Amino acid sequence: MELKKHYKMYKSGKMWVSAAVATLALTAGMAVSTNVSADESTNGNQAQATTNQNVNSSSNEVNLNQTSSSTAASAQPADNQDSNAGKADDQNNQSTEVKTATVTRNITFTAVDDQGKEVSLPNGAKSKDQQNVTISTDKNGKWQSNNMPEYQIPQIDGYYTKVNGKWETTIPAVSITDPNQKNLDVTVQYVKSTRVVKPTDEKDKDQANQFGTVTDTVKYEVPNGVPLPDGANNPDTIKIKVSRDKTIDSKTNEVTYGNWTGKLAKDYQIPKIAGYTSYVNGKAATVIKADSFTIDSKSKDVPKGQTITITYQVSEDYNKNVDQKIQGNWGWIDSLTVENNSVHVKGWNATNTSREGQYHYIFVMDGTTGQELRRVAVDLASDSAKRADIPGVHNVWNAARSGFDVTIPLNTDNLQVGHKIIVMSRWTSDKDGNTPNKSVSADLYFDGRTNDANNVTYVINQGQNLANLDTFKMNGSNGISVAGWHATNESLNYKNHWLILWDATTGREISRQQVKGGDDGVDRPDVANVYKTTFNADKSGFNTYFSLKGVTLTDRIQLVSRYTNDVNGNGPSFDYWFPAKQFMTANAASAASLDDISYTGNGLHVSGWFATDNIDAMPNLFLILWDNTGNTQAASKLVNNVARPDVARAYSHIKNAGNSGFDTYFNGISLVPGHQYTLVARYSSNNTGNGGNGAYTNVWFTNKKYTFNLNRTNAGNFDGYTINDGKLVVSGWHANDMSALENNHWLILLDSSNGNREVQRIQVNNIARPDVANAYRGVMTAGNSGFNGQFDLSKLQAGHMYTLVSRYAVDPNNAAQYTDYWFNNAFTLNKQAYNVDSFTPIMSKTTDKDDKESTNTSQITGFHVTGWMASDYSLSQPNAYLILVNDKGQELARQNVELVARPDVEKAYPAIANSGKSGFSADLKLDKGVTIDSKTNESLHLVLRYTNGKDGNPTKTDQVADQNSNAYTIKDGQLEK
Template sequence: MDYRRKKRALSHYRKANKKHFLLASGVTMMAFSTGMYTTQVAKADQTATTTQVQQQTAETTQATTEAKTDLTLTTENSSQKTATENEVQAETGAVVTTEATENTQLQDTEENKITDTTQTVETKTEPTETETKKQENVETQLTDKAQTTVQTGAQDTQTTTQPATSNEVTATQATATENTLAVQKADFTQNVANNVAVSFAAVPTPDHFNIGDSSYTRADAIDVSSYQDWLTQDDFNKLKQLGIKTAIVKVTQGTGYVNPAASKQIEYARNAGLNVMVYHYAMFDNTSAGYAEGQHAANTMQNFGLSKDTLIFADMEDSSTYSVNAQANLNSFWNALSVAGFTNHAVYTGGSYLYRDAVIATVGRDRTWIAQYPYTPVRGGHYEQQWHNAGYGAWQFASTAYIPGREYMGPLDVSIDFNGLLTAPVKNREAGYFDEITLNGNDLSIRGWHTADLSASRGHAYVIVYDKTAGKELRRVAYTPTYRQDVANSYAKNIYNAANSGFNVNFSLAGIDISGHELQFIARYSDAANGEGNHTDMWSKGYILLKNEVGNFDEVKIVGDQLHVRGWHATDRDLNGVTSNLQLIDNRTGRVLRTVNYSAVARPDVVKNGYASYKNAANSGFDVYIPLSGVDITNIKVIANYGSIATLSSREYHFAREADYFDDISIRNGNQLHVSGWHAADKATTRPYTFLIVFDKTAGRELARVSYTALNRNDVANSFAGGIYQAGKSGFDTVISLGNADITEHELQVVARYSDATSGEGNRIDAWSRPLVVAKRDTGFFDEVRLVNDKLHVRGWHASDRVSANTVANIEVIDTKTGRVLRSVAYTPDLRPDVAKNGYASYKNATTSGFDVYIPVAGLDISNITLVANYTTSGYTTKITSNNRNFERNDGYLDRFYVDGNNVAHVSGWHAADKATTRPYAFIIIYDQTAKKELGRAQYTVSARQDVLNSYAGGTYNAGKSGFNNVAIELGKNIIKGHDLQVITRYTDDPRGNGNYLDIWFPSVRI
């Protein structure tokens, strides 16, 4: 309801009742709807209202002399807040003019003050408040941003209206006695305890109740803003004890406002063990404004050190957000947050918000926090069930809840959680790493990072040196965490203040003997300035650091597929019987990736340059090549060891270079793509499988991929890319078949890939070629490819732009497995007017692109073939290719089988088989199944079987000539009565009936 309607309602009510109104805390909006009183209080940054009840009757005048009859409800007035919040009011164009005393808020340190205020508020059409939380849930708002105080023993309040010139408010303060304040506090506390409802004559109002009262809907969460800046750490601790699990803190509004109390409120909530969520009060009415407000919210959340998985609500209630594009506008807000890494989104809105369904649609009901206030929110009551059953995530059910014993400070908004939206458990996550530990003489340097959710309440950071061998602490140094972009981008980014987690500290170990001692290092966050108290620690592994050693890594570089490590390592230790080795260490995990033993080499320069006092100075050198295959070298360091008694650590090395070039990408012989070039990458150490992938950028899909074996490329090894892993063996030169893909005028790209999966997926490194636009060429289709007796019937069409008067057309039968041409048949193209009619009229020969040929296949292996239609013009060939075709049918039937009295078997039936194309000899074999032996065989000449040709087997090779009729086979004395005999029909390439054959075994018959 807009402000004019509110004013008319207020005026009408005053005339009807002729009484002053008592304003509920905050700006409470009321509606009469189906017998239920519904209110909604503007959330943070609202007008503070101090209200006293006064009667105009003589009895009331007399009663005003008794302090106990006064009921004072104290909230906050936006005109009393900081200049920062006045700036927010200025953004909305609101004007507030006040005549009277400025209300002094009742703070813990100002309990001797009491407010005596009279003021008049004039506003434009829109409310003066920058935020009116829950305003969409009301139908009639009796008052808004106004503060009315009726003084004891006074007459009706006199009001005047002045034009407002700024956000400043003129006010006159008056201070009452401490005793009067005490009485008012006591009265207010008692009224809340007794569930006294403030009323306007007969108008009912919502219950005032204490948080934790089991009669009312369970309170799981509170929401706060700058107008709850009176909340102390003790208040938050108390709320935790009363069952509150979450504090939802306003952080921003519009594109410029930041809640000045947010940082403190977040800190207090975390210290109390509450979940912390945030909300942004939306003002946008278009997508650009939505995105700008999202950026403002994201920047502020980052400045507060909030983790990227912090839940943020968009508070959708302000009438300025009304728009038919409300959903798109809110999605633009979400997009800005997501770009910044804040992807945990939810919506707060009211039942009467004009575009409620549109904004809810951006996240779903289960992630919507709905606001609506019944008079008495009974635990398990009708409205609680209603919102729960409707599928909402949470319900804000009251704005008149109080902290027991702190009722006089003001009410709080409370909400119940239905599905975990508001009560996700507090996550005390922690991560870190000691990147580098270096001992130089007595100076110990430790660099790394440490991030922990508990650091929010344990703000003192330390690194501690602990002597595990001696069982005691040696040193500790406090530090201020520094920015670490790599941590902010890593898996740890969702931990509190992860971006500011770095440390680089120095210790002096002068006077401490750590020779042979195992040291550990502790990164700590503590709530005590000395590093004790409550703390969370991260311990390093054990290190044995020796002071009396020195050395240098002169060269650490990739040469081919190995890491060349050259340097020297001098020590005072006795090295008799000690093994020398170099280790590659993963800096992120500390894991040893590879160890290579070495024999020391002479280094006279070490002796000459001031290190002659070291025992092994003259022979302290190393010059080692370490194989890198299978080793992740993106973040490593090298350690030179003398057994376990002396260690020299290098700096960090990051090998992640990559380079490539595609020398040639061209179409050859139809759909054959020639690709040559090179691709070298350091990360190929752990990605050994090489692939070339053809991607159709126009169609948005992959066309083909082939694996390849890298070729020698000495030119690359000698170029700028020479220091990359396997640069000298990074080449490729291959032809990739694109099958029958239609790539005419398509834009193709080739991807050179290193992968750790044999399929070419998995973890991979890709290099994309320049685009290749394929010129218009040819297209076509094989309408029919089927066997008709001993021939292959091939019918279809082939349209091309490259045909001319001397073009030769032919159909080829190709062995798919070997690529060998099995048979080629020339043909004269037929008329195909349907091709031109169906979208191919632009092709030169569209109307004469047909083919209909019969190809003899006797002698050909047609079990796996491909058909290719070619046009050859002046030595240049274009073609279309069919799908793979498999002809492997093998069918037959035994019409009659018997053995006569002379032991002669008679057999009739048929046998048709596709593989008979290469098996021209037909046999019938009688097999004794009982004795497991052959009894006899006879070759036969196939006979006509028109019935088979017309049957289901008609598409089988030579089906119409597949018969055998009364073939006689002499069994002699081989036959034994009672034995089971089987008939075998066979096609073979052996005149004797053996060789490569194809059989059908018919069911056995007992003699």
């Protein structure tokens, strides 16, 4: 078959994008531009600056090939193609000039929180992206459609995505038919995947499952004849209000519930019986602390309550010698400290009122406003209540149990700087510590109002203004990360915490954001551990980031931490100004060099280095390929720096010189023949897109340029095929430099027995072929020219001849621009092979009635046959038969055989259809009336047949598919060996 090589000339039109504005920085030997601020309105897909300065920018253009051409097939295989479809058409080379245009789909990314409010994009999300597709005209100047491919949206944990308001994880493909096609731009919204509903209103039916009441039971085991105090219930019930969060899936509305939370509001006072000690779980106690009432937080429904048993035993009578006539109320505070938002107070309070008012409480109060801040119950059975020293001074009731040593957490919402914290001790007959009617109580204030108690108070002073900035740096995704803490007693007066980003150079505010409870980094137990006496130190942290919008990184940027009562962060405030930082130096030292730009089998190879002192502000290195001819960006990629010790030795004064290298490939890109390209290296604060939406520094390598010229060679080889698992597996290679532009590779199978009608086409990925690269050194793409494809065997017909065509196409749907290679080694599906492994006679004994001596003789009644039969005709003629015939052409026996696996045959004959299931083992019984006895002398052979006939006979649609075995000789009724 004649080898067909068809060519169609290709010419690309210009693709236009707008140029970004940048300010200028100077680097020796290169064209350098620097953009020191980020503006969301800037086109981030543009590499070129409006102002560049070239220093020693000698032209060093790289041309790997001196001839420029592009090839495409003139004959496109298609269904129902006529018999002339495979012939060359010389007129195709006379077509009109092909025009191309690039159509862009812009993709904008936004984000909303669980309430639907727009928020900053999550970490790792890009802000913008785009897709480009090229369309071309046909020979009549009509635009041919092309597909904008489906876009896979990067998924981020904790978020769903919407496309133009609909839940999607991809942006669908769209057909492009017009270079001015509209309505392509898309908005992708990251939506917080779950919405957390806090329990706020138990009367709301939608929150009914978020609230509940846990009922605990307290049982008293009292000695016989001993009554409980008046008003005590046995059993008693304790009710604990519990609640839980509800999480709603933003997309499915599926509801899940969090753990139950809740605790008793106050300690539980155990009723006291004179002369008896109360025990809880074997331990003496007069109070059950509120946090002792635990709940099953993971319960599916409202948790079930627990039962607590309290027992009483006769106690020591430490009050038997007291003088109940003594009137007075005495006390002393041994120590009072304020740490970690809590008051720790130790002392005693003795009075005969404690005989009837047997419950002891310690109150912490705001001495300025008189407001109670917190109360706790004293456990009279605890060791801290024992004061053996007091009865000798004040021989009154409970003097021996008048001590207290308690820590009282404070609610700081009601505290202010300048206020005085005071302590009050109360004995009362009310188990909750109150003084209702008919109750007996005695209060003692330790604030100097009586001579019977010492004056020990705590005044909240302004204290120190403490802060530390742990992190103040570029975060690698177009922002400034800030983390640290600000602790001051003034946070009691000013409840709202704000962070303000300030330009110290211009004296203007850039932006601000509020720090809220529950935000990441607010909890700082480490700070509270060091600064124990500073209120709210445990909630002094912050950890967030500021956008670079409005930031000029060459200015001195300062962070201000502010406490204020204004909801917008204004008004009277208490500030901490952290030291200013200049993230970039306007005239930072920079140097760069492009070592190589050349096309190889792996793509366009670029290597070199770019060193800058501004690396801390712009850690992301992008390499951008700029099409000088088309005035557009051809490609960009984010790369990792590689070590360059040679640069470090030469430029030791530049910060990242030792790690300034790059060495990578641009692959999968469409270069335009004849176009000239320049490499741009960009350090950016932004790690998405091409870094153009951040602050960045560019270097244009104007001293080395690359022109994409193509080799005209169009070569290939069809190495062969195998048949496996219902697939026709083909392999070979097709080398043509147009594949760098026409980067969609198709294999097309033609039925040459039916006028080269197309049977099937498949798209394949190229594979490495170093042998081809070695043989075709002038073809840039030769090293990646291999293919391996699978066609559906059920679409093929036995006996037909097939031709394979390899096609490189611009359009993935195989439209106007393509290059074909027709392989001249067509193949026919008519291969057959067989082997008879064994042919054994089946014998039976008979009695010769004419033999007067009645001797027995043996007679052949059939044959046991094993072997295999493989044939391409089994594709369309599935019934396998063994037929035994003699040398006169007379049929002696036939048998339909069920074929079995023969992996040895498949290994030896991989190109024959169904060779892996070709084995047989059968007993061929001679037809009725057929005898082979001592009088028989003839030759036999097997016919191995595939047919559509269920009886083993050929049908009208059958092709000849018989294989004839070697002859088997019968002499005197015996099979000769």
